[in-house]
Amino acid sequence: MSEKRFLNFIFIEGLLLLILGLCVLILPKLTSLTFGVMLSSAFIAYGLYKVILSIINRNYILNILWSIIIGLFVLTLGILLLIVPKVSLFWLVALIGVYFILESISSTAFVAQMRTVFNSIACKGFAAMILFLIGLIIILGLPVMSFWAVAILSGIALVIKGIAKIVLSLVNKNNYNI
Numbered sequence: 001m002s003e004k005r006f007l008n009f010i011f012i013e014g015l016l017l018l019i020l021g022l023c024v025l026i027l028p029k030l031t032s033l034t035f036g037v038m039l040s041s042a043f044i045a046y047g048l049y050k051v052i053l054s055i056i057n058r059n060y061i062l063n064i065l066w067s068i069i070i071g072l073f074v075l076t077l078g079i080l081l082l083i084v085p086k087v088s089l090f091w092l093v094a095l096i097g098v099y100f101i102l103e104s105i106s107s108t109a110f111v112a113q114m115r116t117v118f119n120s121i122a123c124k125g126f127a128a129m130i131l132f133l134i135g136l137i138i139i140l141g142l143p144v145m146s147f148w149a150v151a152i153l154s155g156i157a158l159v160i161k162g163i164a165k166i167v168l169s170l171v172n173k174n175n176y177n178i
Contacts, residue, residue, distance in 0.1 A: 006060050007169045009053055014165025016049065021158025024151055039154075040081030047075025063109045070106050074099060093142055093150050100135030100157055104128045107161070127164035131157050 020042045050071030058064050077095050107128035114124075134157045138150055 006057055007172055009057065010165050011169035013049065013053065014162045014167075014169060016046065016162070017158045017165065018162030020046065021155045021160075021162055023155075024158060025155035037082065040078045043074050043078030043081065045078075047071050047073070047078055050074060061110075062113050063106070066106055066109060070099075070102050073102065093138060096150055096154060097135045097138035097142075100131045100138065100154075103161070104132035104135060107131065123164045123167045127161050130160050 023038070024042070048071075051068055054061060054064050054067040054071060061067055077099065081092065105128075107124055111125045111128060134153045138153060141149075
């Protein structure tokens with residue numbers, strides 16, 4: 001696969017995350033059942049995409065196992081939420097916090113791997129730092145963190161990650177004459 005195609009996948013992933021994040025931000029006060037179904041659908045779609053993207057781009061990703069594990073974690077979380085939408089709010093919030101911390105570690109590994117390849121990789125590093133902070137805020141605020149606050153933080157994290165991926169793709173588009 002060429003670098004052009006790899007950047008196109010990054011752009012599509014960023015666009016998907018941006019749209020999902022905006023949906024979560026626009027509708028934070030939905031009931032927990034409806035939000036659980038919406039969130040599970042988003043996690044299933046993103047988990048499948050992340051696993052497929054990792055397998056397709058195995059020649060470009062050094063930490064492919066880590067990327068597949070995160071994709072499977074997100075996919076499992078989505079399936080769990082879909083099967084049991086009234087799962088304990090505490091566990092749902094904890095799993096979302098853990099997901100953001102794992103995703104920030106994966107993004108940091110991506111930044112370390114690609115810093116010599118791509119221009120403007122700092123936006124991805126910044127997004128990784130924000131994801132880690134949001135995951136930490138969610139986990140540390142577990143006993144009193146309300147569901148709509150987690151929805152807003154999740155939406156913000158998805159929007160920031162989506163924008164970072166879109167910027168990374170567009171800035172490096174000229175390097176490969178796409």
